[in-house]
Amino acid sequence: MAIAIDRRAFQFSKLLASVSDGLGREDVRGIKNLCYDNIPARKREEIDNGLDIFQVLREKKVIAADNPAFLKELLTEIGRVDLAEKVDEYVQKVLDVGLVEPQKVTECLERGQLMRIATDVGRDWRMLSRYLGLDDTTITSIQLQSQGDLAEASLQSLLRWQKNSGPEKATPRALKAALTEMKLLGIVHTHFQ
Known part of the structure; x- marks a missing residue:
């Protein structure tokens, strides 16, 4: 390997x-x-x-x-x-030549969209993290690692959610539902229409 x-x-x-x-x-x-x-x-x-x-x-x-x-x-x-x-x-x-598993390629195609969404979520990233099921310890860890960079914290929380939930649960539909429930409809309309 x-x-x-x-x-x-x-x-x-x-x-x-x-x-x-x-x-x-x-x-x-x-x-x-x-x-x-x-x-x-x-x-x-x-x-x-x-x-x-x-x-x-x-x-x-x-x-x-x-x-x-x-x-x-x-x-x-x-x-x-x-x-x-x-x-x-x-x-x-x-x-x-079999160097990358197909699942990894699927994940990488979504990263650009996650980056754009993360930038738009900004200061609401902690609340979105909770809606997506991340615990407070994880959220605090992300906050410390991002050193005040809201877009980075938001992206890292989305990536952590994606990793923890797996491809079956970390879907665009689930993210859209969380953003809708948070009433961040501008982000929903921008990224999911």
Whole structure:
């Protein structure tokens, strides 16, 4: 298994290098703007290429060898469909050689949506966490780890809910129901219509 993980990481690094080589100055600027909340200000000023951005996103676990969906979403947002297709090719190649289980690919396709919802939930993340069944100990742990970053705390609570509940219970329908019960209808209309 360690060989498969190393090979997957190697293939992902090759993908990131290839994507970075295809990015122009405006592309890098566009990705930096889209990742504003994920890249600290001091690093944002220093970054002038795709590999540096991808390194920060990997460190923050926003992208990973088994979670390339956010990378594809970024590339699509800046209009680089050609590079987004490289991400699709990577996923297909990795699946073809059996390095990623199909269930993991399904999870990674939802992370981008969870990130957008988390940003919109903001200060209501603790209440949403309770509606989704997270206990106070878990909520406090997430709060301490996120160090006051509401979007990060919200995202981590959604990811924890997803992990704890499993794919059968952590569904868009369940999340929509919790948001509706909380009367956060703007978020419901934005993300579930």
